[in-house]
Amino acid sequence: MGRLTKEAKAQNRQNILDAAGRRFRTAGVDGAGIDDLMKDAGMTRGGFYNHFDSKEDLAVAVFQQSFADVLVVLDEYLDPADPRDLDTFFADYLGRDHRDSADGGCPSAALVVDSGRHGSAVQQAYADGAEGFLSRFAAAFEARSAGRRSAAEIREMAIQAFSEMVGAMVLARAVRTAAPELSDELLNSVQRNLQAAES
Amino acid sequence: MGRLTKEAKAQNRQNILDAAGRRFRTAGVDGAGIDDLMKDAGMTRGGFYNHFDSKEDLAVAVFQQSFADVLVVLDEYLDPADPRDLDTFFADYLGRDHRDSADGGCPSAALVVDSGRHGSAVQQAYADGAEGFLSRFAAAFEARSAGRRSAAEIREMAIQAFSEMVGAMVLARAVRTAAPELSDELLNSVQRNLQAAES
């Protein structure tokens, strides 16, 4: 112990953010305790307040970072130089791996209800992240439509795809252990529909 | 006080269920305290355990009752004798009133994340309720398709509509105060898509 270098402090802050991201997704913001996530980050509880003013402050940072991370991944799928595209993205997003690894997945689905139940800064971070998804989906649909659709149509397609994708994921997780066949069916049906809707 | 009649006890149990239904939807199962909901029901905390073994036991009862109630409402929309139908249902479901009255709305959207974060009995109640929605949607789509579609296609349509409807509602609630225009846009776009998809 004793005073740490700036680099060590920054690393600790990142460790807290990562641990919180995992626990918030699995147990919800309210269901994850600061004690537990500080242990995950390799520290004890007291140090938390050297990095964040409050748990709410942490939640805002986690929402921002989670969306920033996932949008980088989405950009990789849509990068013209590396032709993995929306079809592949939907297949991976609506895959069982993503459903079952709730602690590392997309914040759009894992944190959607926590957003509405928390303060305005948290909600703003969620809304910004959602717009990030929508603008990327719209760009991808636009590229495929080759000018055949209006901007309004493209925007609606993006909203519909995003809603269906997030809905299928939260539903698939909600029934995963009690009705595993239904859970798989939700993912498969919606994946088929999204891939068909693009053309 | 003193011992109550069987009718009075049954009424108290119902009052607890109703209060819990409202608070669970707004704050989540974990976020709603037994003290508060017993006050809502007009009693003090001690009486709770004359009606339920535990909070988890209450959660199961609330999930079951909430889905039973909403499926009755859905059946009214689809009743051939009273020709309100799926179009009207989607319009009401995806309306601002439903989004803003989170404490009385559909459990499919309000409780979807709580389902995955709780025990298997809660999840089973959610899964049963979800199947109730899907079978009614399928019947309505089947009636409209006039035999032009296979049972598998009908089932997929029901799953896609349900996913999109639930996704739009949780998203609209997640961004309601931070991005009200986006919230409205989500509801409107998805409503248009669901009504178009029926034909």
Add this chain to the structure above:
DNA sequence: TGTACATCAGTGAACGCGCGTTCACTGATGTAC
């Protein structure tokens, strides 16, 4: 039908527990000279 007693629903204080947050302390890092 009337009486005596057992049953049990609601009360409210109390339980242990974990939560978010605070704080005096330690000691290595950063800084001034």
Add this chain to the structure above:
DNA sequence: TGTACATCAGTGAACGCGCGTTCACTGATGTAC
């Protein structure tokens, strides 16, 4: 470059608080005769 001191990140005990749950008590209801 070396020394003296101020800074501050992490520690772990402690805070007040609200949680889910328990329990002794009260007294009206239900029941046996």
